[in-house]
Amino acid sequence: xxxxxxxxxxxxxxxxxxxxxxxxxxxxxxxxxxxxxxxxxxxxxxxxxxxxxxxxxxxxxxxxxxxxxxxxxxxxxxxxxxxxxxxxxxxxxxxxxxxxxxxxxxxxxxxxxxxxxxxxxxxxxxxxxxxxxxxxxxxxxxxxxxxxxxxxxxxxxxxxxxxxxxxxxxxxxxxxxxxxxxxxxxxxxxxxxxxxxxxxxxxxxxxxxxxxxxxxxxxxxxxxxxxxxx
Ligand SMILES: [Zn+2]
Numbered sequence: 001x002x003x004x005x006x007x008x009x010x011x012x013x014x015x016x017x018x019x020x021x022x023x024x025x026x027x028x029x030x031x032x033x034x035x036x037x038x039x040x041x042x043x044x045x046x047x048x049x050x051x052x053x054x055x056x057x058x059x060x061x062x063x064x065x066x067x068x069x070x071x072x073x074x075x076x077x078x079x080x081x082x083x084x085x086x087x088x089x090x091x092x093x094x095x096x097x098x099x100x101x102x103x104x105x106x107x108x109x110x111x112x113x114x115x116x117x118x119x120x121x122x123x124x125x126x127x128x129x130x131x132x133x134x135x136x137x138x139x140x141x142x143x144x145x146x147x148x149x150x151x152x153x154x155x156x157x158x159x160x161x162x163x164x165x166x167x168x169x170x171x172x173x174x175x176x177x178x179x180x181x182x183x184x185x186x187x188x189x190x191x192x193x194x195x196x197x198x199x200x201x202x203x204x205x206x207x208x209x210x211x212x213x214x215x216x217x218x219x220x221x222x223x224x225x226x227x228x229x230x
Contacts, residue, residue: 084178
């Protein structure tokens with residue numbers, strides 16, 4: 001899936017000083033610079049093993065995330081957290097709260113992808129692509145190659161912002177909303193396992209790398225060491 005080399009796109013990229021100057025501008029590109037080579041691709045449509053590992057990790061992540069946000073709630077609303085989390089709630093109220101949790105989870109999914117999309121737009125000033133598949137939703141910018149640090153922001157922003165939002169809501173919301181908001185925080189964190197996985201992987205790559213996100217296909221491109229054409 002290498003983009004075709006285009007010598008007109010960035011004619012000043014053939015020497016390291018110009019490359020460094022270019023990278024300091026930190027702009028996303030629609031055409032891959034000629035000195036960049038495909039490094040690796042993560043294709044969730046083909047890599048079933050990776051998809052299974054991610055899903056199992058997400059399910060396992062529910063437990064520490066649940067404990068963490070439960071503890072946050074205890075810190076923020078001491079004395080109210082246990083009761084508010086529905087530990088004393090009867091079945092009818094429990095079903096009602098579960099319905100609210102479901103509705104909130106759908107809103108969370110939209111918000112999560114919306115935040116990815118917002119940061120794609122902030123960096124590229126171009127409309128991102130949204131899609132809803134059977135097992136997952138995504139926001140993507142298939143036409144763009146994003147510098148590593150920008151992609152890190154795109155990738156981690158829903159986890160950070162929604163977690164902060166839920167923590168803030170814990171301060172104000174009535175007790176009956178504790179469980180739904182806690183649920184949103186936990187499910188968002190668990191659903192961010194894929195984002196975290198990509199972010200950690202990306203963090204270990206050179207800062208000069210470019211990331212291309214097509215939703216279920218994520219590719220990484222690295223510059224030649226000497227910045228020259230081949
Ligand atoms: Zn995400």
